[in-house]
Amino acid sequence: MTFDKKIVEILPALRMILSEEIVKVARLSVDADASIACVSVEVEGHQESDIENIKSAIAKYKASEGKLPGIINLKGVGVVAVANTPYQADILLQGEEVVDIKNEGRVAGKTAIITGGAQGFGGGLVEGMFKDGCNIVIADLNEEKGKEFAQTLNNMGKPNQAVFVKVDVSDAESVQQLIFEAVCAFGGFDVFISNAGVLRAGGLDEMTPETFDFMTKVNYSGYFNCAKYASSVLKLQTANRIGYYGDIIQINSKSGLKGSNRNFAYAGGKFGGIGLTQSFALELMPSRVKVNSICPGNFFDGPLWSDPEKGLFVQYLNAGKVKGAETIEDVKAFYEAQVPAGRGCTVIDVLRAVYYIMEQEYETGQAVPVTGGQEMLK
Ligand SMILES: NC(=O)c1ccc[n+]([C@@H]2O[C@H](COP(=O)([O-])OP(=O)(O)OC[C@H]3O[C@@H](n4cnc5c(N)ncnc54)[C@H](O)[C@@H]3O)[C@@H](O)[C@H]2O)c1
Incomplete structure (x- = not known):
């Protein structure tokens, strides 16, 4: 098994095993001093048994110290620090103590x-x-x-x-x-x-x-x-x-x-x-x-449409695609008029849909239209 593969098959599990109320980040360093680790685990390259070994080493540490370890030495792979933020993980990897930092927002910690x-x-x-x-x-x-x-x-x-x-x-x-x-x-x-x-x-x-x-x-x-x-x-x-x-x-x-x-x-x-x-x-x-x-519907303010040289508005104006249009604004107005909401799609419209999907636990396989009413599901 290659070095790369081991990381991808172990770290995401380790990140979850060491997360408490909120999900943490795990950062790997191949240069950090292994002696700073709270726990050392042999990695053999068999995903299931490696994860089991990591779990039992963590459980042993928790039983004796009353808390989860912040730094784990995956022997032959590298040293991993697990913390609430990537900067805190970096500080741990330097062998220093971290202070609590508040990360706030709708997707904080993700x-x-x-x-x-x-x-x-x-x-x-x-x-x-x-x-x-x-x-x-x-x-x-x-x-x-x-x-x-x-x-x-x-x-x-x-x-x-x-x-x-x-x-x-x-x-x-x-x-x-x-x-x-x-x-x-x-x-x-x-x-x-x-x-x-x-x-x-x-x-x-x-x-x-x-x-x-x-x-x-x-x-x-x-x-x-x-x-x-x-x-x-x-x-x-x-x-x-x-x-x-x-x-x-x-x-x-x-x-x-x-x-x-x-x-x-x-x-x-x-x-x-x-x-x-x-x-x-x-x-x-x-x-x-x-x-x-x-x-999403058309993102008129984005580069695809609004780029002053290659954007679709300039192209359509030059190609005479919109009858009677003399300026970019005329072309834009023509396309906006086709949207019941009267405007193009924006980033915030799409971001709201992303958050809806992430927060919803009972929805999958959907195609969520964000088109201002221009396109409706049958
Ligand atoms: N612009 C619109 O009106 C509109 C409307 C509906 C849906 N969309 C969809 O939204 C998405 C983004 O569109 P946009 O208009 O913001 O695009 P854009 O052209 O402004 O940006 C696209 C980005 O993707 C990158 N990219 C292109 N090919 C890539 C590749 N092979 N690998 C990695 N990166 C690559 C480009 O470098 C660029 O940074 C697309 O999937 C598009 O189909 C766009």
């Missing part, structure tokens, strides 16, 4: 991985959830933007933390590496938001097989890659904490509920995503992992 988190809807969810106390893994192809974003969030002086991990969701190995890095940073995660998506519109005459494959690999296969590697960590966590639920949330689209003219590569991948959500939900609900999609 950890999320958000793909496509460097900008757009994903960026908005990253910011909103971070401000609400969540530790965040910004997972994106765009390294420059993602790293800078994580830095900006960490400069806010909050007790929770953001890290950036470069990923290409269309590449299974890259997603596996993302999960490994997230587990090393936080010990696991409570929600995986599969948000990264691409759009290349075009009718049958224009769409090349290469572009169709590219979009399918990101929007459809990418969601499979994410659910596959995220679910094994979430299942390990639910198995080691009574009453705990994990979430996989796919950011789908209103185009996953209704065909989209000259945009079939996008709509087809999104429709398929709902099939995956329903099927993953059936498979995973017995393990207390919920799987749901959110189907």
Whole structure:
């Protein structure tokens, strides 16, 4: 068994075993001095017996010391600190005492991985959830933007933390590496938001097989890659904490509920995503992992529509797609008029749906429309 695999198969369980009222984070260090550990456990590479050995070592420590250990030496793997916040875990790993810090907010203490988190809807969810106390893994192809974003969030002086991990969701190995890095940073995660998506519109005459494959690999296969590697960590966590639920949330689209003219590569991948959500939900609900999609309407203020050079408003204006439109504002007004709510979808609309899904224990396999009434379920 490789070093990487051991971590992903043990740390999420350890994080749960050592959590009390609220779920903690576990941080691994290969450099920390093993003598600071309260408990040492031999790791052999057999997941079940390793977890059993860890549990019995922890139980022995608790019986003699009257509390749970904060630092565990997984022999040959590294030293793990478990604490309420990642900064506290870092302090423990330096062999120092931690002081109590309050982390407040609707998702305080939770950890999320958000793909496509460097900008757009994903960026908005990253910011909103971070401000609400969540530790965040910004997972994106765009390294420059993602790293800078994580830095900006960490400069806010909050007790929770953001890290950036470069990923290409269309590449299974890259997603596996993302999960490994997230587990090393936080010990696991409570929600995986599969948000990264691409759009290349075009009718049958224009769409090349290469572009169709590219979009399918990101929007459809990418969601499979994410659910596959995220679910094994979430299942390990639910198995080691009574009453705990994990979430996989796919950011789908209103185009996953209704065909989209000259945009079939996008709509087809999104429709398929709902099939995956329903099927993953059936498979995973017995393990207390919920799987749901959110189907937002058009995000007119996001870069896809509003980018001054490449945005859809400029493209549609230049292509004369909206009859009589002379400015970007005319094009925007045309599209807004199609929404009963009279405006485009915003990040807060989607964030509210994310929180609804996370807080709900009796809902899975759903495609939640957030479209201002533009698209309704049959
Ligand atoms: N913008 C809208 O109007 C709208 C409406 C409904 C649904 N959605 C959906 O919301 C999600 C986000 O859309 P957006 O408009 O905010 O996107 P965006 O283009 O603004 O941002 C997408 C992010 O994903 C990243 N990304 C692209 N390919 C990737 C890959 N292979 N691996 C990892 N990261 C990758 C990009 O670097 C970028 O940071 C998508 O799934 C999209 O289908 C968007």
